[in-house]
Amino acid sequence: xxxxxxxxxxxxxxxxxxxxxxxxxxxxxxxxxxxxxxxxxxxxxxxxxxxxxxxxxxxxxxxxxxxxxxxxxxxxxxxxxxxxxxxxxxxxxxxxxxxxxxxxxxxxxxxxxxxxxxxxxxxxxxxxxxxxxxxxxxxxxxxxxxxxxxxxxxxxxxxxxxxxxxxxxxxxxxxxxxxxxxxxxxxxxxxxxxxxxxxxxxxxxxxxxxxxxxxxxxxxxxxxxxxxxxxxxxxxxxxxxxxxxxxxxxxxxxxxxxxx
Amino acid sequence: xxxxxxxxxxxxxxxxxxxxxxxxxxxxxxxxxxxxxxxxxxxxxxxxxxxxxxxxxxxxxxxxxxxxxxxxxxxxxxxx
Ligand SMILES: Nc1ncnc2c1ncn2[C@@H]1O[C@H](COP(=O)(O)OP(=O)(O)O)[C@@H](O)[C@H]1O
Ligand SMILES: [Mg+2]
Numbered sequence: 001x002x003x004x005x006x007x008x009x010x011x012x013x014x015x016x017x018x019x020x021x022x023x024x025x026x027x028x029x030x031x032x033x034x035x036x037x038x039x040x041x042x043x044x045x046x047x048x049x050x051x052x053x054x055x056x057x058x059x060x061x062x063x064x065x066x067x068x069x070x071x072x073x074x075x076x077x078x079x080x081x082x083x084x085x086x087x088x089x090x091x092x093x094x095x096x097x098x099x100x101x102x103x104x105x106x107x108x109x110x111x112x113x114x115x116x117x118x119x120x121x122x123x124x125x126x127x128x129x130x131x132x133x134x135x136x137x138x139x140x141x142x143x144x145x146x147x148x149x150x151x152x153x154x155x156x157x158x159x160x161x162x163x164x165x166x167x168x169x170x171x172x173x174x175x176x177x178x179x180x181x182x183x184x185x186x187x188x189x190x191x192x193x194x195x196x197x198x199x200x201x202x203x204x205x206x207x208x209x210x211x212x213x214x215x216x217x218x219x220x221x222x223x224x225x226x227x228x229x230x231x232x233x234x235x236x237x238x239x240x241x242x243x244x245x246x247x248x249x250x251x252x253x254x255x256x257x258x259x260x
Numbered sequence: 261x262x263x264x265x266x267x268x269x270x271x272x273x274x275x276x277x278x279x280x281x282x283x284x285x286x287x288x289x290x291x292x293x294x295x296x297x298x299x300x301x302x303x304x305x306x307x308x309x310x311x312x313x314x315x316x317x318x319x320x321x322x323x324x325x326x327x328x329x330x331x332x333x334x335x336x337x338x339x340x
Binding site: 149 | 264265266268269271272273275276280
């Protein structure tokens with residue numbers, strides 16, 4: 001039986017979808033058969049982040065309503081044959097999309113995959129409940145900003161009402177240079193404030209910004225290395241934290257090449 | 261001058277602790293009624309004497325319970 005992990009945050013735009021995709025890639029590269037469930041009906045969908053949006057035929061609602069079989073809706077990643085995506089429904093208000101049906105889908109996937117990663121929508125309403133109900137573990141994403149951490153803390157309180165085996169936090173978009181100048185809270189500050197175990201720290205990475213519109217992020221970047229460490233923490237239960245203090249900027253040559 | 265990160269960390273701590281006691285009425289009512297019925301198993305309580313207070317502390321929240329009992333209930337003799 002595979003592990004089912006929901007990626008959640010409370011606040012939108014902190015990097016849930018980016019983290020889901022990148023963690024998925026890193027897990028697949030580590031040889032784990034991984035499937036990503038897109039439980040968010042947002043702008044920056046998982047399929048777009050992974051550049052597979054043109055391959056979407058069926059989605060999770062088609063699976064739940066019996067229009068197609070689970071296997072038919074899964075999209076295999078081009079670069080990583082061990083990575084699959086179950087696309088999100090286009091309609092969010094169908095009564096078929098409930099916690100029980102989500103859990104059934106996740107359970108069915110867990111029979112055939114090592115990891116089922118669920119990209120949770122922002123907010124703490126039905127969509128949150130559905131996504132969290134389908135998981136056994138949770139990763140809460142935040143950025144080093146007070147408003148994001150505050151929402152993460154609220155989500156941590158909500159999560160304590162679910163029967164989860166483990167809950168960890170990832171601090172995303174950390175700027176090592178600003179932290180060392182005392183201009184940005186460190187991951188340590190945040191972990192202390194919310195009293196939650198850190199599973200990863202991801203630096204602010206220009207590559208993510210640049211590539212998010214053009215296609216997927218190349219793996220050998222600072223954030224790529226941070227995601228690799230995160231994946232190994234998730235797999236092995238270790239708690240190695242990426243050091244964000246050395247932060248190479250996008251080189252001028254790459255900037256020119258990309259026209260940015 | 262205090263570094264911005266230090267100020268932010270301090271503000272964050274305060275905001276989070278304030279959030280934790282943000283809805284005290286409902287939590288307090290539930291807590292008070294549960295604690296009252298628990299204490300009533302052991303004590304004859306002075307009417308309306310149970311008070312529950314939540315207070316931010318260094319490690320999270322202090323839960324302060326204050327109650328007055330008229331007498332301890334007699335459990336009889338359990339023998340050895
Ligand atoms: N570590 C990072 N460095 C730079 N940009 C990032 C990073 N993480 C996320 N982003 C950008 O932030 C935006 C929001 O991220 P996204 O994953 O869509 O958030 P969410 O799913 O939580 O709404 C995207 O444009 C994404 O490219
Ligand atoms: Mg998203």
